[in-house]
Every structure is written in structure tokens, then in C-alpha cells.
Amino acid sequence: MEMVNDMIVWFMKRRLPRIQEFMAHPIETQERVFQELIATARYTEWGMRYNYGQIKTVQEFREQVPVSTYETLFPYIERVLKGEPNVLWPSPVEHFSKSSGTTNARSKYIPVTPESLEECHYMGGKDMMTLLVANKPDTNVFSGKGLSIGGTIGPNPYNPQTQAGDVSGVIMQNLPAWGQLIRTPPLEVALLDNWEEKLAKMAEICAQENVTSILGVPTWTIVLLDRIMEEQGAKSMLEVWPDFEVFVHGAVAFHPYRELFTKKYFPSPHPYYLETYNASEGFIALQDDLAKPGEMLLMLDYGIFYEFMPLEEIGKDHPRTLTLDEVELDKSYALIMSTNSGLWRYQIGDTVKFTSRYPFHLKISGRTKHFINAFGEELVVENAEAAITEASAQTGAVVSDFTAGPVYMGDGSKGRHEWIIEFSQEPSDHAKFMDLLDKTLRRVNSDYDAKRFQDMALLKPLVHIVPQGTFYAWMGRRHKLGGQNKVPRLSNDRVYLDEILEVIGQEK
Incomplete structure (x- = not known):
């Protein structure tokens, strides 16, 4: 596996100049993404309704297109769910990311287009490891298996010819063959919809693997690690996985759990902790400095155009939004996204606070409804x-x-x-x-x-x-x-x- 590790590390290092390019030219990168989104969607039903063919500037976009919530956009999403083409985005949609429903009582179904899967979610996964390599050039993380604690996927209830499930399930099911080879557990276990059965099988299988990384939500990772330690009679997970290197986490803040991981599960200074901001709506940000937990680099070339709404504007009929060059440090904004999955000026429900500009780093500061x-x-x-x-x-x-x-x-x-x-x-x-x-x-x-x-x-x-x-x-x-x-x-x-x-x- 050492040769495999060296090959993947070499490949990841080649990706770094692209990240450095948008860090050096963030405003220009976002302008390019904006123009590509508008041009691609101009002949969709949404694009024709809001005259995308006539939009030349971000200011015109803000004047002509309303800010959307899931509820206001749902009549269009529902039509996409039922199989209607060219509603919000021209590409066919075969997968939908189903949210956990923590922002309201209903589940949310987010279209996952081929572009958002390849150019956003997959790109984020690759860049995640690229930034790890940039921080730790001597890493051997690819010499073992990556444990993915994902969700489930099944038929779309509106149209069984397509599929819906957790974004992690959508991603895992569509990974290329080489990606499946370096992860664990097997796909048939990772996508089980019975959590208790999945937990038992994951604990049994993964305890026998050389796991060097984990990608998951801290809360559910804890449940799995406790199960493995109990079954293996281990005092820490380093007795089970001595070569473990990195825990990639997201979805909830990690600092309340950090001591649990560093003292109970991996009591060593060597494992690293890398934060991601990967939502059903898109891959948004990545921690690029291991010494700065909680601060993440805003990824600007994933087919997402960002706007930022001051909190006092939330709930207004015509809220004011800011572009990247207008934001201030240490002030919370509601995050607004237009994406290559057909979400337009979409209020995701998170609030973010910038910790640096040029390059742009942020941290998640809360939820607009939490x-x-x-x-x-x-x-x-x-x-x-x-x-x-x-x-x-x-x-x-x-x-x-x-x-x-x-x-x-x-x-x-x-x-x-x-x-x-x-x-x-x-x-x-x-x-x-x-x-x-x-x-x-x-x-x-x-x-x-x-x-x-x-x-x-x-x-x-x-x-x-x-x-x-x-x-x-x-x-x-x-x-x-x-x-x-x-x-x-x-x-x-x-x-x-x-x-x-x-x-x-x-x-x-």
C-alpha cells in the first residue's frame, strides 16, 4: 500500500495550484462562476421566467431574482422530483439529497445534478485530502482504509426511477472504482438503512481493517467507536488502528467533542482533525490550516455563487445581500447560494462569520432557525x-x-x-x-x-x-x-x- 499512498499523494499535490489560484483571485473567480451559472440556466423554465438572458451583472441578478427558501422553491423542486426536465437546471437529475430535517418538520430534497456531484461534492472530497497533504507532506493516510460513516439511499418517493438519500449516501454510491477500493466498510454495509444492523456490521468489519482516516459526524462516530472498543476490549482506538492519522468531521461543531477524541479514542498528538463544511446543498468550505480549528477556507470554484445577508435583513420581502468583496470580519451573515444544482439565491439556513479576507476564511456561527x-x-x-x-x-x-x-x-x-x-x-x-x-x-x-x-x-x-x-x-x-x-x-x-x-x- 506504500506505492498506492505515494501515487495518491503525488496526484493531490498537483491539485494545489488550482486552490492557490482562487485564493489569490477570489472576486474574479466568483464573477466567472456567476457568469457560467447564468449562461447555463438561461433556457431553463426558471431562467426564462427571470430573464437570465438579459442579466449581465450581479446587481441585475439581485434586482430581478428573489431570495429563496426551501419552502418558496419547493414547487419547482417538486416538479424536478417528479421527473420534469429543464425546470431549474438543464441537466437530467437522477439523485436527490435528503436533508435531516433539522431546520423544519419536513424533509428537504435537494437536486444533485451531474455537475454538482462532479464539480462540487467530489471536488471537495479531493481538495479535502489535498489540503491534508499540503499540511502533512509525509502523510501515509492512503496506505490504509478510509472509514466513511454515511447515510442511506433509496427510491425517490416522488419518482422511483430516481434516487434520494443522505448526501453521503449519494456520494458513496457513485464513487469510482478506485474510490471504493480505499474506503471501508463495503458499500452494501455502508448504505444499510437499518442503523442498528449497520452499526453491528461496521464494528465487526472495520475493527479488522487498517483504518487510517474517518469521515463522519462526531456524534455517530462516537457511537461506532464505543462499540468497537467494547467488542475488542481496547482501552483506546489506537490499539485497534495503530496507524490512524486523521478524523475529517463536519455537520456539528467539534470543540465540545475534541477532548473526548484526544483523551479517550486517540490519546496521541499524532492524529489530526480536519473540519469540513459539506451540506446537502453543496461543498462550501474546508479547513486548510490544521493549527486553526473551526476556521475554514471558502471554496470558490465549485459552481456556487455566494451572497451574504446581514441578519437584520432576514424575513424582509426584499432583503439586502452582500457579495464577497463587501463582507466585514467578525459579523454574522445568513448564507445565500446559487448553485450548479439549480438552487437560486437560496437561503441555506446557516449563518457564517468571516475570520479573514483575501483569502476568505469563515466559521459557522449558527442557524437562522436554531x-x-x-x-x-x-x-x-x-x-x-x-x-x-x-x-x-x-x-x-x-x-x-x-x-x-x-x-x-x-x-x-x-x-x-x-x-x-x-x-x-x-x-x-x-x-x-x-x-x-x-x-x-x-x-x-x-x-x-x-x-x-x-x-x-x-x-x-x-x-x-x-x-x-x-x-x-x-x-x-x-x-x-x-x-x-x-x-x-x-x-x-x-x-x-x-x-x-x-x-x-x-x-x-
Whole structure:
């Protein structure tokens, strides 16, 4: 396998100048992508409705084409799902990425065109390893197998001649033969739709492989690693995979889990951790500096044209958006995308914050629908994760999962936030953990702090510490096990809180 590793490393190094080119010329790259998208879609139904043939500039595009949400775009997507051609994009669509549905109650189906598969999702996977090689030229990661913890794929319910599933499942099913050779488990196991059966088979097969990398969501990776360690009687995963090099993670923030991976699973300074921002809608950003966790390079030549909406514009009929050259550092924006899968000025639901310009690096700061603002506190996911990380660091705790929501005011009672937290390692001092959680939230969010002043509007958070496995049981009840499904961190209502508390009550 050493020869295979050397060949792949050589190939990846050849890709680096392309990345360096768009880093050096970001505005020009985005202008080229914009013009290609408009030209390609000009004779689609959408393109003719909004006069793409007459659009010459980004300003004209912003004036003529509305910002879309999934709900407003769905009448067009539904027609594509049913097999109607040339609606949003000229190429035939044979696959649809099905979202985990964490932004609303319905599943979302995103078209995956041949262009988005090849020029975006696959390109992102290759560039992910290119940037690893750039950071670690002596890597031997390709001498072993890459473990992919993916989702499922099956017939499209609107048209069984096409397929729908997690974006990871779509990608894995369509990998070229050489890509299948360097990954594990076999495709027939990776795409099983029964999570419990998949977990058992993955643990059995992957424990016998020389796994050197993992690509997956931290929460579900933890479930698999715990299963393997238990079955193998191992004290750490390095006893099972001594040559392990890199964990490529995404979908949820990694810093609440970092200590768990570095102390329990891979207690060594040698494994690396590489963050990706790969959504159903497209591959967006990659960590290009291993020394800067959480900061990712915006990938500008994947057939995606980006706009950025100031948060105060969300919900307006004609919101103002910014192009890449107009954004400011350390300010959150709702991400807007026009893509080679036929999404036009599409509000993905994430918020991002730029940490550098030229080249453009960003971090995910939250969700446009995942927040708590029941009392005017505007608490976002970034605030919650900062508080969890700080409280854990000072009390030796390791958090497996958490969610939070409001306790509403009523009958003279004051409001507060209610948290449900599952630990893999409990804090040395529970009271201190809860106090630090509250204090950090007050430090990072001035609106929350104002509401907490002398308990005038908000009382200290109410925290439930739940047994290990609680969130797993809850996700199972929601049929959201495995794949890209993830625990919603914040909610502006009590739906998730009440469901989880019901699970706890039933288990007592």
C-alpha cells in the first residue's frame, strides 16, 4: 500500500495550484462562476421566467431574482422530483439529497445534478485530502482504509426511477472504482438503512481493517467507536488502528467533542482533525490550516455563487445581500447560494462569520432557525457552544450531546432557559459547571446578560444531566439514527425539550 499512498499523494499535490489560484483571485473567480451559472440556466423554465438572458451583472441578478427558501422553491423542486426536465437546471437529475430535517418538520430534497456531484461534492472530497497533504507532506493516510460513516439511499418517493438519500449516501454510491477500493466498510454495509444492523456490521468489519482516516459526524462516530472498543476490549482506538492519522468531521461543531477524541479514542498528538463544511446543498468550505480549528477556507470554484445577508435583513420581502468583496470580519451573515444544482439565491439556513479576507476564511456561527429568542436574548448556537466548551474545560467535563430551549414566563413567574446535557465524563463540580455555563453566556451575549441582570427577566438556566444513551434513544424514536442526522442544539420552542424529558420519564 506504500506505492498506492505515494501515487495518491503525488496526484493531490498537483491539485494545489488550482486552490492557490482562487485564493489569490477570489472576486474574479466568483464573477466567472456567476457568469457560467447564468449562461447555463438561461433556457431553463426558471431562467426564462427571470430573464437570465438579459442579466449581465450581479446587481441585475439581485434586482430581478428573489431570495429563496426551501419552502418558496419547493414547487419547482417538486416538479424536478417528479421527473420534469429543464425546470431549474438543464441537466437530467437522477439523485436527490435528503436533508435531516433539522431546520423544519419536513424533509428537504435537494437536486444533485451531474455537475454538482462532479464539480462540487467530489471536488471537495479531493481538495479535502489535498489540503491534508499540503499540511502533512509525509502523510501515509492512503496506505490504509478510509472509514466513511454515511447515510442511506433509496427510491425517490416522488419518482422511483430516481434516487434520494443522505448526501453521503449519494456520494458513496457513485464513487469510482478506485474510490471504493480505499474506503471501508463495503458499500452494501455502508448504505444499510437499518442503523442498528449497520452499526453491528461496521464494528465487526472495520475493527479488522487498517483504518487510517474517518469521515463522519462526531456524534455517530462516537457511537461506532464505543462499540468497537467494547467488542475488542481496547482501552483506546489506537490499539485497534495503530496507524490512524486523521478524523475529517463536519455537520456539528467539534470543540465540545475534541477532548473526548484526544483523551479517550486517540490519546496521541499524532492524529489530526480536519473540519469540513459539506451540506446537502453543496461543498462550501474546508479547513486548510490544521493549527486553526473551526476556521475554514471558502471554496470558490465549485459552481456556487455566494451572497451574504446581514441578519437584520432576514424575513424582509426584499432583503439586502452582500457579495464577497463587501463582507466585514467578525459579523454574522445568513448564507445565500446559487448553485450548479439549480438552487437560486437560496437561503441555506446557516449563518457564517468571516475570520479573514483575501483569502476568505469563515466559521459557522449558527442557524437562522436554531436560536432562542423567547425573551429578546437572541442566543445563537455559537454562544451555546462557547459556554459548553468553557464550562467543560474548567470542570474536566466531556459533553456527548446537549440541547436547550425556553421556559416561558407565566402567572407571575420569570422565564429561563432549560438545558438537557449528556456527559461522557461528568464535571468534577456540577454546580460550578452550571454557574460557568450561565456566566459564559452572559459574557458572550450582551442581550442575554441584560435579561439576566439581577434576575429581572431571566433566571439562571435549569440544567438536566441525563444518562448516557438518552439522546440516542430520542433520535431513535424520531427515526433519525445515523447518517447526517444531528441533535438540534437550540430551539425557540419546547418541542424537543418535552420529547426528551418524556424519554427520560419512561426510562425511570
